[in-house]
Amino acid sequence: MSYTLAIAAKAPVVAYPALIAAAFVNTTSDASVSIDFIDEKEVDGSASKLTKGEETFKGDAVLEKLAADFPESLKEFTESKQWIEFGQSELSVKDFKKLSLSLEKLDAHLNYRAFILGYQVTLADIAAWGSIRGNAVMTSVIRNQTYINISRWFSFLETDKRFGGVLSLFTEAIAEVRKQAKANQAASGKKKETHKA
Amino acid sequence: MADLTTKFQKLALSEVESADASKFVELTSEQKALESQWLTLSSRFPDSIEELNESLKNKTYLLGNAPSAADLVVFSRTLPLALKWTTADYASKRHILRWLDLLQNTLVEVPQDSKLTIDFSVEVPREIKE
Numbered sequence: 001m002s003y004t005l006a007i008a009a010k011a012p013v014v015a016y017p018a019l020i021a022a023a024f025v026n027t028t029s030d031a032s033v034s035i036d037f038i039d040e041k042e043v044d045g046s047a048s049k050l051t052k053g054e055e056t057f058k059g060d061a062v063l064e065k066l067a068a069d070f071p072e073s074l075k076e077f078t079e080s081k082q083w084i085e086f087g088q089s090e091l092s093v094k095d096f097k098k099l100s101l102s103l104e105k106l107d108a109h110l111n112y113r114a115f116i117l118g119y120q121v122t123l124a125d126i127a128a129w130g131s132i133r134g135n136a137v138m139t140s141v142i143r144n145q146t147y148i149n150i151s152r153w154f155s156f157l158e159t160d161k162r163f164g165g166v167l168s169l170f171t172e173a174i175a176e177v178r179k180q181a182k183a184n185q186a187a188s189g190k191k192k193e194t195h196k197a
Numbered sequence: 198m199a200d201l202t203t204k205f206q207k208l209a210l211s212e213v214e215s216a217d218a219s220k221f222v223e224l225t226s227e228q229k230a231l232e233s234q235w236l237t238l239s240s241r242f243p244d245s246i247e248e249l250n251e252s253l254k255n256k257t258y259l260l261g262n263a264p265s266a267a268d269l270v271v272f273s274r275t276l277p278l279a280l281k282w283t284t285a286d287y288a289s290k291r292h293i294l295r296w297l298d299l300l301q302n303t304l305v306e307v308p309q310d311s312k313l314t315i316d317f318s319v320e321v322p323r324e325i326k327e
Contacts, residue, residue, distance in 0.1 A: 104323060107323060108320070108323065110295075111291050111295070111321060112287075112291060112294050112295045112298060112315050112317055113295060113298075113317075114257050114295055114296075114298075114299040118302075119298075119299055119302040119303050120303075144326070145255065145326045146326070147323075148254055148255065148324050148326060149324075151255065152254065152255050152256065152257060153257075155255070155262070156257040156262050159262040159263075
């Protein structure tokens with residue numbers, strides 16, 4: 001069964017957790033999720049859409065479906081649920097006062113932990129990392145090591161190709177889509193000019 | 198890399214001093230310097246134990262984001278000390294505790310009676326970068 005994941009690159013909160021989850025499925029299972037980057041604010045009304053045969057899943061259901069189908073790649077779904085929720089409702093906010101309380105919680109959790117749950121990457125890390133990566137406010141917070149444990153954990157996972165590497169691919173793919181769109185626009189503009197003349 | 202930890206067979210605690218360095222990612226010259234620094238400092242533990250904690254603040258492993266043979270050697274020299282620590286030591290040794298616990302659950306097979314038990318419920322004040 002083939003899977004396709006569409007990601008809206010201009011969504012207010014880009015579905016990075018779903019993107020990273022797809023990368024985990026692709027590197028740790030026989031299945032393959034092909035990824036489409038859409039340079040829009042939404043795909044069919046959502047930040048992400050997963051298609052499996054005739055079925056489609058959107059928003060929260062994307063991560064749930066991938067986790068249900070690939071429990072070996074996306075570990076600890078049940079335990080991770082609260083972290084997925086935490087990522088969406090607390091780590092994605094831009095209001096720093098509210099955000100800082102959540103960051104204190106995560107920083108305290110990472111006091112004696114290298115990963116959020118146990119001793120390997122689970123869906124909890126994927127969800128929280130993706131939410132932080134998608135929050136523009138967080139870039140300087142991570143860089144300045146305002147929360148020492150969060151910065152260490154974040155940078156550690158970033159070196160994994162399914163976190164940092166996939167994000168670079170995403171940035172490159174979107175730049176290419178935009179370049180192409182611009183070229184098409186210029187070409188059609190030229191045509192019009194020729195037409196006029 | 199985070200996924201590296203899953204690729205290794207756990208080593209017995211007694212074997213770590215003779216760990217095969219070629220099984221790990223090749224070190225940069227900076228990492229090699231850091232490695233020899235820690236091999237020396239760790240032979241004089243508990244001196245420099247605070248520095249170990251400080252060094253692990255922004256690194257998951259001793260030399261960075263990937264495990265190395267140095268992790269194993271320094272682990273075997275740190276664990277006996279850590280077994281004597283109490284929760285009063287948690288705040289100042291938090292990064293060492295995290296690193297020891299990661300290693301004893303991934304890279305090193307520690308006999309049950311010398312395993313470190315972390316009390317995750319101990320609250321310590323947040324660290325502020327100086």
